[in-house]
Amino acid sequence: NAGVTQTPKFRILKIGQSMTLQCTQDMNHNYMYWYRQDPGMGLKLIYYSVGAGITDKGEVPNGYNVSRSTTEDFPLRLELAAPSQTSVYFCASSYSDRRKNTGELFFGEGSRLTVL
Amino acid sequence: SQKIEQNSEALNIQEGKTATLTCNYTNYSPAYLQWYRQDPGRGPVFLLLIRENEKEKRKERLKVTFDTTLKQSLFHITASQPADSATYLCALRTDSWGKLQFGAGTQVVVTP
Numbered sequence: 589n590a591g592v593t594q595t596p597k598f599r600i601l602k603i604g605q606s607m608t609l610q611c612t613q614d615m616n617h618n619y620m621y622w623y624r625q626d627p628g629m630g631l632k633l634i635y636y637s638v639g640a641g642i643t644d645k646g647e648v649p650n651g652y653n654v655s656r657s658t659t660e661d662f663p664l665r666l667e668l669a670a671p672s673q674t675s676v677y678f679c680a681s682s683y684s685d686r687r688k689n690t691g692e693l694f695f696g697e698g699s700r701l702t703v704l
Numbered sequence: 705s706q707k708i709e710q711n712s713e714a715l716n717i718q719e720g721k722t723a724t725l726t727c728n729y730t731n732y733s734p735a736y737l738q739w740y741r742q743d744p745g746r747g748p749v750f751l752l753l754i755r756e757n758e759k760e761k762r763k764e765r766l767k768v769t770f771d772t773t774l775k776q777s778l779f780h781i782t783a784s785q786p787a788d789s790a791t792y793l794c795a796l797r798t799d800s801w802g803k804l805q806f807g808a809g810t811q812v813v814v815t816p
Contacts, residue, residue, distance in 0.1 A: 592747075619802070628712065630793070630808035631748070646803075678747050684802040691802060692738065693795075695747030 590614050594679050594696035601669040601703045609664040609699050611679030619682045619691065620662040621646075622654065624675040625698075631678065637662055638684075669703045676700050706731045706796055708807040716813045723781040725810045727794035733772040734796040739779050742791045742809065751792075752779075784814045 592613045601607055613620065618639050623631040633646030637656040651673055653665040662681075666673060677699045682691035707730040717723045727737070736755045740748035754761040754770045754777065761768045767780040781788050791811045795804040 623806075628808055630708075631806040633803065633805070636803060647805075680747075682802070692750035692753065693740075693748070693804065695749070697747050698745070 592679055592681055592694050592696040594677075594699050596699060597697065598700050599702070601666075601701065603669060603671065603703060605669050606665070606667050607669070607701075609666075609677055609679070609701075611662045611664065611696060612660050613662075613679075613681040613694070614660065615681060615683070615694065616659060617681035617683045617691075617694070618659070619684050620656065621680045621682075621693065622652070622662070622664045623678045623680065624648065625678060626675050634664065634677075666701075671703050674701060674703045706734075706798065706805055708794065708796060708805060710792075710794060710807040710810045712808060712810070714811040714813055716815065717784055719785060719814055719816050721784055723784050723788070723812050723814070725779040725792055725812070727777040727779065727807055729775050729796055733775065734798070736797050737768075737770055737777050738795045738797075738804065739766075739768055739777075740793040740795060740806075742793060748793055781812070784812075786814045786816055788812060789814050 595610045621636045622634040632648045635654040637643045679696045680693040684691040709728040738753045739751045742748040754768045765782045769778045791809040793809040794807045798805045
């Protein structure tokens, strides 16, 4: 199994450009997440999804959009790139339900984005 | 949301010694707490989970404690090895669906 796969691994954007970070998982997990990680700041939750067709905002959603049309895929869209979005982005997935929601997160290898 | 504090200074330790990391939080005690390991340029990897009604959890050379009175979790690496060098993150459950909030992590450097 590949686990959680993110593409691209690296990308440089100009201010105002748009792009989509791709994320796919092959573990049939219901939950998927997007985090960003800045130096010394820890992981901040951008958006998450509890299943296909359902998404919700996390702690830092401004400037981003997501969709979840299938269980496997959870792309993150940056519409108008800004220097403040320079970061490392991690996609993650887990299996959770209300009764036993202790699912460990499985992370992708990250996408390093620089906005100049 | 919680304020989660992990020591921002790197922990330098000699091989064979026990490394102890702390994770402090400020508000309500979560139903559970998780610890992850992150190597440079890689995504975090799950290590251990401890529930609020558990005092201690072990996995091989790793031990985690959870003190809801002190609002603190301790993470121990016994008989540390250079391969244990990494950043260790604690994460707290923040809602009934299981969303996690992460600390900034503590870097551990084990020297031979």
